[in-house]
Amino acid sequence: MKLIYFMEFTPKPDAALLIVGHGSTENPDSSTPYFDHAREVRRRNLFGEVHCCFWKEEPSMREALYMIDAEEVYIVPDFISEGYFTQEVIPRELDLTGPTTKVHGKTIHYCDPVGIHPSMTSLILQRTQEVAPGVPQEESTLFIVGHGTGLNKNSTKSIKDQVEHIKTLPTCHFANVIDTYMEEPPFIADWAKLAETPNVVVVPFFIADGLHSYQDIPMMLGFEKEEGLAASQKDVFRHNPYHLQNKTLYYSAAIGADPMMADVILDQISTFDAQHVAH
Amino acid sequence: MSLTKVLTDALDTGINQIGQLRILRDPIQLHHIDDHDLDSLKVHTDPEDAREIGRYTPEGDYRFTKGELSLPKGWIFHLDSVAELRSTIDLFYPASLGLWHAWKGGEIRVQNLRDKLNRQTGMYRHSRNVSDKGAQELVQSLCGPGNKCVKKILWSVDQELPLDDSEASRFNGIVGDADESNAIAMVCQEACNFFVAQARQKSKEEFEAKEV
Numbered sequence: 328m329k330l331i332y333f334m335e336f337t338p339k340p341d342a343a344l345l346i347v348g349h350g351s352t353e354n355p356d357s358s359t360p361y362f363d364h365a366r367e368v369r370r371r372n373l374f375g376e377v378h379c380c381f382w383k384e385e386p387s388m389r390e391a392l393y394m395i396d397a398e399e400v401y402i403v404p405d406f407i408s409e410g411y412f413t414q415e416v417i418p419r420e421l422d423l424t425g426p427t428t429k430v431h432g433k434t435i436h437y438c439d440p441v442g443i444h445p446s447m448t449s450l451i452l453q454r455t456q457e458v459a460p461g462v463p464q465e466e467s468t469l470f471i472v473g474h475g476t477g478l479n480k481n482s483t484k485s486i487k488d489q490v491e492h493i494k495t496l497p498t499c500h501f502a503n504v505i506d507t508y509m510e511e512p513p514f515i516a517d518w519a520k521l522a523e524t525p526n527v528v529v530v531p532f533f534i535a536d537g538l539h540s541y542q543d544i545p546m547m548l549g550f551e552k553e554e555g556l557a558a559s560q561k562d563v564f565r566h567n568p569y570h571l572q573n574k575t576l577y578y579s580a581a582i583g584a585d586p587m588m589a590d591v592i593l594d595q596i597s598t599f600d601a602q603h604v605a606h
Numbered sequence: 607m608s609l610t611k612v613l614t615d616a617l618d619t620g621i622n623q624i625g626q627l628r629i630l631r632d633p634i635q636l637h638h639i640d641d642h643d644l645d646s647l648k649v650h651t652d653p654e655d656a657r658e659i660g661r662y663t664p665e666g667d668y669r670f671t672k673g674e675l676s677l678p679k680g681w682i683f684h685l686d687s688v689a690e691l692r693s694t695i696d697l698f699y700p701a702s703l704g705l706w707h708a709w710k711g712g713e714i715r716v717q718n719l720r721d722k723l724n725r726q727t728g729m730y731r732h733s734r735n736v737s738d739k740g741a742q743e744l745v746q747s748l749c750g751p752g753n754k755c756v757k758k759i760l761w762s763v764d765q766e767l768p769l770d771d772s773e774a775s776r777f778n779g780i781v782g783d784a785d786e787s788n789a790i791a792m793v794c795q796e797a798c799n800f801f802v803a804q805a806r807q808k809s810k811e812e813f814e815a816k817e818v
Binding site: 352355387393411431 | 673700705714725
């Protein structure tokens with residue numbers, strides 16, 4: 328069953344797309360999803376140029392505009408939530424003052440982060456079908472897992488919003504959909520108490536697979552006992568289902584690793600145009 | 607003017623190197639400057655392979671600063687166009703062509719270290735407390751070909767305080783014996799965020815040393 332209907336996208340051969348990611352000086356795999364998303368958009372020939380830039384890797388946000396020919400640039404934060412980075416760091420680093428900013432000889436459109444777009448919701452549901460094919464949703468609980476910090480309410484807001492939205496979708500038949508976190512309640516570690524169904528599907532709400540999705544959350548779920556192989560060598564997503572605490576658990580890779588994230592990026596741009604740009 | 611045209615013009619004047627990359631024309635090829643037996647190299651045709659090649663050092667360490675003098679050898683790109691060459695270079699040395707072009711044209715936006723640190727927020731706000739002496743030490747321990755980066759540093763500590771003389775502050779952004787007539791210099795318009803993170807750590811150490 329097709330669960331996702333992305334928006335029509337009008338090609339922008341004279342514009343550039345700049346995908347902003349966090350990146351890492353420690354995890355070599357951290358930036359891979361952003362490059363994957365860029366490659367997919369590039370493959371479709373929708374923009375004159377497609378580039379990535381990062382907070383922790385090169386090119387930095389401060390360097391990125393130098394590599395772009397186009398005068399019109401769409402910037403999409405490949406972040407899971409609104410918060411410190413999307414509201415403070417990215418505008419500061421790129422000298423942005425509003426939805427559209429004319430600066431450094433370019434017209435820059437600053438879109439919302441991918442994680443808060445409604446099409447992300449459909450992507451989550453699609454992911455659950457892929458990870459737990461044929462498993463009756465009526466007998467399953469869906470857990471969306473975020474980091475949670477207690478320091479920034481916005482970081483959990485996008486997950487709570489996604490959960491509420493999923494529950495309203497006619498294509499969602501889960502007995503329950505619950506937002507959970509690594510570092511604040513409701514804790515994902517309490518999944519077996521929170522789930523009243525025999526089946527459980529867990530989707531980490533992160534852009535990149537890394538220690539959180541390879542190791543930390545599996546340990547909290549109970550199927551990884553301790554630190555083991557380097558993150559990129561783990562294969563935790565291919566051993567589904569896990570039989571734990573008298574339940575059957577299906578574990579997904581980070582939602583940002585989905586190839587259809589490119590469509591969410593494009594949807595975020597279409598939404599920006601509908602709201603801000605008169606064509 | 608597009609950067610592809612900029613690169614084409616540069617090649618026409620005899621430019622054949624950037625960082626640790628050797629550029630050949632007719633046909634367009636790209637390989638490590640220390641590789642000489644070209645027939646023995648693994649051939650790549652997809653510019654996007656450059657990211658994977660440049661991701662780790664030959665020892666398997668993560669190269670998160672792309673200007674580090676640790677690019678692995680053993681590969682060669684056979685490319686169809688200067689546009690592909692540009693894309694490949696941008697994955698080995700992100701934004702290096704554009705920064706070089708802006709620098710040569712006097713359009714680069716240089717930010718001195720104090721201004722860079724003073725605009726940091728969140729956990730990096732404390733990086734501004736690093737002393738001038740600590741900042742100079744960081745340049746000499748992080749920047750330059752002997753450390754993390756082969757970019758030419760364009761910034762000072764602040765308007766009145768230049769960088770102390772060192773290999774890092776003197777480096778011209780060109781690897782080996784090449785010069786500006788045949789190499790594209792890699793330039794650093796402001797301290798990178800790795801430097802900022804280290805400045806935060808340094809300021810913390812300086813603070814703790816005062817407490818003792």
